[in-house]
Amino acid sequence: MSEIVFDSVAKSFGGEKVLDGVSFSVEKGEIFSIVGPSGTGKSVTLKHIAGLISPDSGTVSVGSRKIGYLFQGGALMAWLTVAENVALPLVETTSLPEKEIDDRVRAALSAVGLLDAADKYPEEISGGMRKRAGLACSLVRETDIVLYDEPTSGLDPVTAASINRLIVALNRERGVTSVVVTHDLESALAMSSRVMLLKNARILECAPPEEFLKSTDPAVMEFIAAAKGVLP
Amino acid sequence: MNSVVKVLSIVGWTGMVTARSVAYFPSVLVRRTSRQALFTHLYQTGIRTLPVITVVSLFTGMILALQVGLELRRFNQEVYLGAAVMMSLIREMAPFSCGLCLAACVGSAIAAEIGTMKVNEEIAALEVMAIPPMRFLAAPRILALVVMAPLIAFYCCIIGTVGGGIVGHTQLGVDFRQYMASAMSIAENKDLAVGLFKALVFGLVIGSVSVAEGFRTKMGAMGVGRATQHSVIASFLMILMFGYMITRMCYR
Ligand SMILES: Nc1ncnc2c1ncn2[C@@H]1O[C@H](COP(=O)(O)OP(=O)(O)OP(=O)(O)O)[C@@H](O)[C@H]1O
Ligand SMILES: [Mg+2]
Numbered sequence: 303m304s305e306i307v308f309d310s311v312a313k314s315f316g317g318e319k320v321l322d323g324v325s326f327s328v329e330k331g332e333i334f335s336i337v338g339p340s341g342t343g344k345s346v347t348l349k350h351i352a353g354l355i356s357p358d359s360g361t362v363s364v365g366s367r368k369i370g371y372l373f374q375g376g377a378l379m380a381w382l383t384v385a386e387n388v389a390l391p392l393v394e395t396t397s398l399p400e401k402e403i404d405d406r407v408r409a410a411l412s413a414v415g416l417l418d419a420a421d422k423y424p425e426e427i428s429g430g431m432r433k434r435a436g437l438a439c440s441l442v443r444e445t446d447i448v449l450y451d452e453p454t455s456g457l458d459p460v461t462a463a464s465i466n467r468l469i470v471a472l473n474r475e476r477g478v479t480s481v482v483v484t485h486d487l488e489s490a491l492a493m494s495s496r497v498m499l500l501k502n503a504r505i506l507e508c509a510p511p512e513e514f515l516k517s518t519d520p521a522v523m524e525f526i527a528a529a530k531g532v533l534p
Numbered sequence: 535m536n537s538v539v540k541v542l543s544i545v546g547w548t549g550m551v552t553a554r555s556v557a558y559f560p561s562v563l564v565r566r567t568s569r570q571a572l573f574t575h576l577y578q579t580g581i582r583t584l585p586v587i588t589v590v591s592l593f594t595g596m597i598l599a600l601q602v603g604l605e606l607r608r609f610n611q612e613v614y615l616g617a618a619v620m621m622s623l624i625r626e627m628a629p630f631s632c633g634l635c636l637a638a639c640v641g642s643a644i645a646a647e648i649g650t651m652k653v654n655e656e657i658a659a660l661e662v663m664a665i666p667p668m669r670f671l672a673a674p675r676i677l678a679l680v681v682m683a684p685l686i687a688f689y690c691c692i693i694g695t696v697g698g699g700i701v702g703h704t705q706l707g708v709d710f711r712q713y714m715a716s717a718m719s720i721a722e723n724k725d726l727a728v729g730l731f732k733a734l735v736f737g738l739v740i741g742s743v744s745v746a747e748g749f750r751t752k753m754g755a756m757g758v759g760r761a762t763q764h765s766v767i768a769s770f771l772m773i774l775m776f777g778y779m780i781t782r783m784c785y786r
Pocket of ligand 2 (some may be wrong): 344345346451
């Protein structure tokens with residue numbers, strides 16, 4: 303069953319086409335990765351799924367409104383501590399008792415390994431920790447879908463690997479439908495059920511990892527070669 | 535033509551921000567977390583700005599007393615100095631200088647803060663988490679301004695009157711007690727009510743304009759700078775226009 307369906311979605315900003323007739327679907331419970339050069343509309347695609355922007359033409363249908371979104375910078379409120387940030391969605395949108403909220407926040411923080419930083423402010427923690435805190439914010443909400451915008455870019459390999467493990471664990475344990483935008487083709491191929499390559503506002507390839515690697519499209523082959531660090 | 539459409543769309547957007555935020559005022563008072571936010575903003579708006587407000591209103595009163603006093607002295611009418619200063623302060627100058635200070639100190643900070651949040655996708659994050667930014671960010675800030683502005687204007691009035699009295703006593707030889715008696719004799723409830731109402735409207739306008747500018751922010755640090763600048767300019771213009779309109783409505 304498809305959880306997210308894009309049907310010939312087009313979107314332009316100031317006359318520049320960012321998405322041009324993009325159609326794809328994401329199945330319930332899969333990890334779907336989107337790769338591609340910078341500025342090709344990957345973040346814009348995620349924002350369409352989250353309902354933050356609407357397409358100029360075509361339709362986007364999403365099966366659930368409970369969506370978590372890990373933004374490129376973590377997007378934490380500067381005047382709240384990490385724990386307060388994680389508690390925020392529960393405090394503001396539910397009427398759960400304080401005790402229950404505390405428990406859930408602690409569980410989410412320990413899942414992302416941030417219990418020690420619970421009382422720090424976003425300014426006082428590193429970029430990687432901010433991303434993990436952002437992830438905890440969608441963990442506590444127990445969302446059906448989580449959108450990750452470059453969850454590992456700018457992180458050291460160890461932290462990056464731990465975030466990738468979290469994404470996979472969240473998907474396996476809770477059946478969360480995951481859409482991951484990443485520059486790291488290697489880990490996209492390792493953890494996703496399908497990988498989609500966006501370039502120049504269009505989908506060049508959308509296939510399971512094995513098929514993706516076997517693509518005969520020259521542009522796809524070039525991207526794979528570049529990702530592997532092979533010089534032309 | 536294009537810029538007319540643009541201005542109209544900004545005015546429309548600001549109006550919508552005002553309406554949506556005001557609609558959330560009751561929930562700010564009811565919800566515990568919003569109440570805490572409100573207290574923080576009341577403190578930021580009312581207490582943190584006191585030093586600037588005090589100096590501004592003191593000098594406003596002193597300048598008024600000096601200008602008016604010198605004229606009055608030509609006609610040997612210094613006894614009315616208190617009345618003249620009080621009248622200008624309570625009707626116009628107190629709400630006006632309170633508004634300018636709040637636009638410069640508080641409105642600019644609101645626009646910059648919300649603008650930065652917009653640029654950093656924190657506003658988008660709130661929307662994804664189904665937390666209405668108008669309730670969470672806009673309403674407590676605007677309500678704090680609406681509550682504090684009349685109080686600050688009243689405070690301006692007192693400090694300004696005292697400042698005028700000091701100038702009257704030291705420069706113009708007007709007895710301070712006589713000055714205060716003259717000031718109090720002219721102060722009417724209607725003038726006070728209109729003055730405070732003006733300040734309340736200024737608070738609402740400054741809050742709405744600044745929040746609206748913050749939410750409109752685009753394009754990084756430059757956009758935040760521009761939003762801050764626009765919020766202060768627009769607040770100043772609005773304070774003048776609304777000030778005139780309220781005066782026109784209440785005195786004729
Ligand atoms: N709100 C917006 N207003 C105007 N232009 C936008 C907006 N959002 C995105 N764009 C433009 O759309 C294009 C695609 O942006 P997008 O953020 O989707 O790129 P991306 O694929 O995520 O790149 P990166 O890998 O660098 O994050 C860019 O050229 C960008 O300038
Ligand atoms: Mg992006």
